[in-house]
Amino acid sequence: MNFKHKYVFLFPGLFVLIGILIFPIIFTIRLSLSGWNSYTPEMNFIGITNYIRLFTDDPRFWESFFRLSFLSVTTVILQYIIGFALALIVWREIKFKRFFRVIFLIPMMTTPVIMTVIWRTFFHESLGPVNDLLGNLGVKPILWLSDPVIAKFTVIIVEVWQWTPFMFLLLLAGLLSLPKEPFLAAAIDGASPFRKFVYVTFPLMAPISIGAIIIRLIEASKIMDTVFVLTSGGPGTATETSSFYIYIKGLREFQMGYAATLSFTYLVIMIISLTIIAKVLTKLMIKE
Amino acid sequence: MEKLYKFLKYTFIILWTVFIVAPFLWAISTSFKDFQSVNSKVTYIPWLDFEPTLEGWRVLVKSPARGGVDIVEPYFNSLFVTCTASLISIVLGTLAAYALSRFTFKAGFVRNNDITFFFISQRIMPPIVLSIPFFIFLSTIGLLDSLIGLVVVYIVLLMPIAVWIMVDFFNRVPKELDETALIDGCNPYQAFYKVVLPNSIPGLIVAGMFCIIFGWIDFFFAFILTFTEVQLLPVKVVALNSSITPWWSLSASALISVAPLIIVAFVVERYLSKGNLSGALK
């Protein structure tokens, strides 16, 4: 269909979005070419000095970026596997099905910045319940928040708790809308549950899976509240992610110009890599 | 084999349920504690392990002058901003999604998919990237520290979600449906609101739900873009995080802030069970 009316549908949303965003984006680009900081709050022009600094003299940003990649990919994979498993279980008849479904949805309704405070007390190494209960079993206190390696996994645990429901919801809804015929056919062929999953369920779910994974990757790459409250990027810089690093540079140290450089670079990298990931996933999961 | 499978299945979901519920139980317990019961040793059960107190809950309605946070007004502010921004995002996002699903757009190298990606890509930006420019932007148009200003910003946050879900949804609604409406004498607008819209309620519910969730849980923009006039719930709760962390009142406020969205969880589940949402989320 092609009517001139199509613009009436598209343009309000598009222009509102562009209208709200155009200034911030141009501003960020311009800011990234300035040396705006706490002592010289001016939109002066310093060329690509900031970019040179970023690419030649800021390993911390790149470390934080790789750390972010590790954290977001790991959390999303875990969320996908667990979410899919949960969805498969409550898809079919099971006792207290609806109860479980509601329970499984709840974590994503909580505000991360508030919930993470609870997690911090939960994982508190000497005053939290986890180490205390483990202590009763004779396990030595685990340094949930203060060991550089374990702290990463604590962040992952909290993220998985918070966002697996999102994956679960998308995948469960996907399962519920699958056509029945292929399953009947597989049942007639006497396929085992495992084969049924590999040859029927999974291929049918591939497009939904890709959408869910990409959206979760987008969201997971912004991970910040959790790190902020849980570990402040510590110990050392062990849990610092890109957006948290940008936050530190921008709002803690007030190097606005440089933070804008980081932001813009980050955006470009993210858009490119997410596009590539989407393409690769499509190739891998959908067999034509 | 069958039995083992069943055993594993139930073990898995029960363990997961415990994992999900554990922090809430901990928060409930903590919300009745005081400094002593938190800082001397780990305690779990009121009366048995420690003497419960309502102090943590009282803090939520006390004025700051008495060490409280008074979350009543922020609560309503949060509700207002979240719902208004969600509503506007859904209206605009649904229209745009309909256009992207049904019509072909060409401008230079830009095609429908690129426009859709443009919408969704707004979610890639971490709030920190946008917060300062938004500050300048809102201060220029005089909307800093106002509910409307927050609504404007939240539209950017939420419209991509609405577009993402609704494009997907409309792609699943046969386009012959709207064509039939056109043939039956509706112009495109009539076809949209007389035929497409009434058949998109599941999609709208899902989109609305996601918008509300993502609006409700935002902290960063609310934090940067407000001063004294308007305070949103998460900002207010985080303001409890003083150099002495009052675990008890933080726990209480965490529980309170989750409450309204638990209703959302029930609504979603109901629609899921009726099978209404399946098409919408697929």
Next chain:
Amino acid sequence: MNLVAKNLTYKPDDQYHLNDVSFNFEKGRLYTILGRTLSGKTTLLKTIAGLLNPDSGNINFEDKNFSKVPVWERNVAMVYQQFINYPHLSVYENISFPLKQRKLNEEDIKKNVDDALKTVGLVGFENRKIQELSGGQQQRVALARSLAKKAKILLLDEPLVNLDYKLREQLREEFKTIFNEGLANETILIYSTTDPQEVMELNGEVIVLDEGKVLQTGPAKDIFENPINLKVAEISNDPPMNIINGLKIDGKITFENINIKLPKHLSQLDNKNYNFGIRSSEIKLDDSGEEFEIELAEISGSETLLHLKRGSTKVIALIEEVMNFKIHEKVKVEFNSDKFYVFAEDGKLISSPYRIKNG
């Protein structure tokens, strides 16, 4: 006062959906568009409805340029192969929907809807929800909606294809009656299908479409008897006409070591290689016939389709009873050489059993 199309071309990507299509449809008549899936049938109907704008060419209706008229003002009706109704409305509301759009008064609406319900046999279903109906009933509602509208152009896009075999038969019968009785003489009825049998039974004016191009037009009987080339012969037969590459030598036709006596109507043919066409129904099991190997045996309704092979020649035979065969089994078949078509190497029809007969 006709629906006239001139040189319609539509090529949204690399492929032609419509390629220089022209026609002149008269009121009060039935036109069937025959073509395989993706041959451009739906595109053509949508273009007539106004849902698509052709890249070039134009359509005139009642001497007015139709391209300027938006779809919602064209007064056409369309039934899709998917059973498209308004899921949020009841049966009655569905059928009255276009009438309300046209702001008819309540009485007229009721009368029209009742008539249409009667025609399609759904009286008493007024308040049902669409989801509660079977596929066949849903399609009847869609049909009723287009009938009630009394549109000047009624488009049916493979309306029966998604129904099961029995229902299809039944509805097809009903269609004939409906089309004959239920339609005002004012209406141009355009019916697209992939099924040659449907074309034959509806017996209207046929347009054979392939890759967006009109291959042949004419009464159904003509198309069936004298397909102008191989393509049409394939499209207008189900199963498609068997094509056998053979050599005509003097009094016989030879292929795969089989010699068939030259039928009378081909006596004029020069000695050389031809594509011989024969319908599946003209190949019969016969113990005195030639030996072929069974590649596949399909049972469809009360018939059996045998996919046969001999050397590099593959044919399909239609047996009018249900029989069981084993794959790779050898069977003997006889070709009814009186029904041989002859096509040139480039596909053009050279000779047909009917043309000869007709003189």
Next chain:
Amino acid sequence: MKTIKTCVTALISALLVFSPVAYADKWSDQFPHIKATGDIPGECSYESMSKKNYKGKTLKINTHAVPVMGEPTALHAEQFAKLTGAKVDVTHTPAGDLYAKAMVPFQAGQAPYDIVFGFSNFINDWKRYLEPVPKKYVEMKQMQDVTPSHIGIASWDGVMYQFPVDGDRHYLKYRKDVIDNPKYQKKYKADTGKELRVPQTWKEYGEMAAYFNGWDWDGDGEKEYGSAEVMKKDDLMYAAFYSRSAAYSKNPKTPGGFFFDLKTMKPLINNPGFVEALTDWVAATKYVPPGGINFGLGDEIGSFGGGQTLFSFSWDDAFVAAMQPDSPINNKVGAAQLPGAMKVWNRTTNSWDEGFNQAPFFVWGWAVGVAKKSKEKEMAFDYLCFFANEANHQADIGIGRFGVNPFRNDDFKADVWTQIGWDKDIAQSYVDTLAQMEESKNRVFPLRVPGTFEFNAALATAAAKALAGQLSPQAALDEAAKQWEDILNRVGKDNVRKAYSVGVAMEDNKL
């Protein structure tokens, strides 16, 4: 909405506010907060404020989260509103974001707040957006009592930008019931051959903390640990590090810079003095409670205040909190100056000077200023003046969670503290400790130069890496020093030197 809120608030208030004991003073009847002293006459007393009329005006304040500094701000705002008829809006912000929350609007040319709270080392970045305290307030009686070091902290080049409301410093807190316990003294001597006493050096501190780490020494059935310290990056941990470094690096023989050599502007933070301190600190990760490496200030206060550790060193808050009547270790804590060292680095001779050295660390605490662009400056200063009036101040310093600490000569008298229930000797040791710090000629103030945040963040990041074992102390500090050079180049050496020279004058107590 408003009505509901008011109703709820009224209901709760009615339940919570106990009726005040009748006092002769009419103000303490109305404001139970000052019931201990009643109104004390002065320029900004309750009496004086009640004569002002700010009806129809609104005062906007950004302060710290409740309760530390946040609660007194809100409390005094409420009192101020009652007295003058003004409307006072208070927002509460977590400590880490106070700087940005004020700085963002400042730089955008906005003044959403009339009054902004922060830390005193923000002064260099903030001063151009702050209104100097008018002469009238500088000269009044209330201000005369403020100690010179706190006047210095609030001022820049002789101009007072911040209104003194709080005084802060780091000092040592220890468990009296252990250190002064003859049983433990004997046991310690027997086990280690050393005296158990208030630690004089960081080495002693470390030995004792390690000795008392990981066993139940107060008999409550739970394990106790050696020390609670702020080790969490970005949470004021740089201050803890400077506290531990001062004795090793602040050499009275080499004035002219602790952080930089004022002459060359070469960062000093990777010299052996600092490395020694960081090495000590890395060793300290062995005697902090589990997770102690991730403690913020709140955790530190909670841990020591909850009776979990033997030592702690940082702000007064922990001490005052521990001395609250409902505290489990009420009257079981002692205060002392930060430990010293038996050697101190001499950067002129490039060698260690042997002998005992000690250098107190004045961590400037809460500071508050009035925005230049504010439309209600007079009211704003009146409010601050009222906040710090004598009656309010005396009531505030006794409440640990308020975070208001001594900065007036009057505060350094033991009876102020015995009045609120402290043991006499504890009160005495406390005021002595504070007074000694005021008099010291060899002390350290945190950096307040352009780019303070960047310098501190770079140092904190490096120190955190060392604590986490990612880098050796030397490598970590070398990395920090390199970053300091980069920051210096970006900011401009002369800018930093000019600002730092003000600080150096205070370090060497030449004011």
